[in-house]
Amino acid sequence: MIPRLRSIRFRLTLVYGGMFLLCAVVLLGITVALINVRLDRQAPPPPRADSPRHSTAPAAAATGTTDQSDGTTNQNDTNDRERQRREDRQEIQEELRAQTVRSAVLVSGFTLAGMVVVSFGLGWVVAGRMLRPIHDITDTARRLSDENLHERIALSGPPDELKQLADTFDSMLDRLDTAFRAQKEFVANASHELRTPLALIATEVDVALDDPDLDPAEYAETLTAVRAAVDRAQELIDRLLVLARAEGPAATDRIDLAETTRNALDEALRTSPHESLRVDRDLLPAVVRGDEPLLERLVGNLVENAVRYNQPDGWVRVETAMHGARARLRVANSGEQVPPEQVAALFGRFERGDRGRDRRSGGFGLGLAIVQAVAIAHGGSVSAEALDEGGLAVTVDLPAGEPS
Numbered sequence: 254m255i256p257r258l259r260s261i262r263f264r265l266t267l268v269y270g271g272m273f274l275l276c277a278v279v280l281l282g283i284t285v286a287l288i289n290v291r292l293d294r295q296a297p298p299p300p301r302a303d304s305p306r307h308s309t310a311p312a313a314a315a316t317g318t319t320d321q322s323d324g325t326t327n328q329n330d331t332n333d334r335e336r337q338r339r340e341d342r343q344e345i346q347e348e349l350r351a352q353t354v355r356s357a358v359l360v361s362g363f364t365l366a367g368m369v370v371v372s373f374g375l376g377w378v379v380a381g382r383m384l385r386p387i388h389d390i391t392d393t394a395r396r397l398s399d400e401n402l403h404e405r406i407a408l409s410g411p412p413d414e415l416k417q418l419a420d421t422f423d424s425m426l427d428r429l430d431t432a433f434r435a436q437k438e439f440v441a442n443a444s445h446e447l448r449t450p451l452a453l454i455a456t457e458v459d460v461a462l463d464d465p466d467l468d469p470a471e472y473a474e475t476l477t478a479v480r481a482a483v484d485r486a487q488e489l490i491d492r493l494l495v496l497a498r499a500e501g502p503a504a505t506d507r508i509d510l511a512e513t514t515r516n517a518l519d520e521a522l523r524t525s526p527h528e529s530l531r532v533d534r535d536l537l538p539a540v541v542r543g544d545e546p547l548l549e550r551l552v553g554n555l556v557e558n559a560v561r562y563n564q565p566d567g568w569v570r571v572e573t574a575m576h577g578a579r580a581r582l583r584v585a586n587s588g589e590q591v592p593p594e595q596v597a598a599l600f601g602r603f604e605r606g607d608r609g610r611d612r613r614s615g616g617f618g619l620g621l622a623i624v625q626a627v628a629i630a631h632g633g634s635v636s637a638e639a640l641d642e643g644g645l646a647v648t649v650d651l652p653a654g655e656p657s
Contacts, residue, residue: 261387262380269376270369277365281358288357292350386415390422402430447489450482457482495550495623506545507654510552510582511536511573517553518571521560530560531568539573539580542654543631551627552582554620555647559586567644579633580653585646591639599637599645600625624649 386408393406405426408419461467461475515536522532541548559569567587574581591599600621621637624647628635633651640646 262377262384265380265383266373266376269379270373273372273376274365274369277368281361281365284361285354285358288354289350292353383415386410386419390419393422397426402426402433447486450486450489453482454479489619493619495547505542507540507542508545508548510539510541510548510580510651513549513552514556514571514573514582517549517556518560518569521553521556525560527560527563527565527567529566530563531566533568533570535570535572535574537572537574539575539582540654541580541631541651543651544627547627547630551624551649554624555582555584555649558620559584559645562586563588563644575653576650578653579650582649582651583646585640586644587640587642588644590643591645593639596637596639596645600635621647 386406389406389408393404396404405423406419407423408416410416457475457478461472464471467475515534518532518534522530556569556571559571563569563586569587570583570585572581572583621635625635628649628651631651633649635647635649637645637647
């Protein structure tokens with residue numbers, strides 16, 4: 254019973270009933286006052302003691318001096334009787350007024366008591382109906398877990414505050430459902446990616462342990478394979494950490510995308526498997542503010558992908574420039590045909606292009622996902638388009654940094 258007494262429904266019932274009781278008491282007081290005023294207006298005025306019909310002085314004067322004492326006595330008796338009648342009539346009027354007021358108060362009081370009981374009952378019912386959407390939201394929240402985030406309140410009715418609350422709750426569930434599904438998919442993909450180098454390490458170690466006659470050259474080859482697998486696992490972990498960091502707040506370092514792109518391009522070309530790439534650079538100053546390591550990773554991923562996933566005698570075109578209040582970086586490269594409907598999927602986590610399918614030497618499919626996460630963390634945007642002649646062009650727009 255105690256939780257019910259503390260519930261909003263009980264408090265709303267008290268508010269509804271209390272307001273009705275207060276209004277009814279005020280109305281009863283006004284009614285009684287109006288009855289009194291009305292009775293005062295309808296009551297006849299008492300007759301005046303000096304009115305002509307009560308005066309006997311002329312009659313006494315007409316009878317002469319001999320009858321003067323008798324006339325005076327009769328006049329006094331008449332005045333006494335008239336005064337008594339007036340007093341009796343006034344008492345009757347006062348009694349009638351009191352009875353009328355008492356009857357009005359009594360009837361109104363009983364009616365008020367009954368209506369107060371009814372009002373509290375109706376207040377309890379109305380409060381329950383008004384709070385039903387809150388109970389639906391509470392019940393849905395209690396049932397929710399990561400297994401049934403697909404449930405929704407889907408409240409129907411007019412677009413009032415409760416409907417807006419339910420719709421907001423449903424929108425929050427949509428975001429949570431999407432986040433949980435993305436998290437599960439991300440963990441599954443990361444586990445799958447880590448399984449390959451770990452399995453390679455275990456295989457190489459088992460082979461070395463099972464062969465006691467393994468010569469030093471074979472030991473060195475085994476250790477080299479193990480080292481490569483460890484490096485690949487470490488690279489995957491580093492990229493996952495970069496991706497997690499990119500989804501957090503950014504710093505406010507001052508970075509020139511032109512200089513960063515120039516350094517990243519020189520490094521990518523130094524280790525490029527294609528020696529005959531044609532490189533076009535149009536690097537104009539494009540200053541932004543943000544987290545310098547993250548922005549370097551953004552530029553590095555785009556340039557490394559353009560150089561690495563290219564073709565013999567291909568080309569790479571890199572541009573930086575200011576466009577109003579935005580700094581723009583555009584990286585385009587030749588390569589295989591990319592269906593336009595598959596371009597958006599390239600920004601997904603662990604999404605590989607055709608040349609990145611090899612899990613030992615290919616990429617992890619996190620490059621463009623990191624680029625997108627870093628751009629969004631810095632208030633920017635990223636887009637990609639498939640080129641008609643083959644290859645891909647990726648454009649990143651970031652808010653320009655104020656000059657130092």
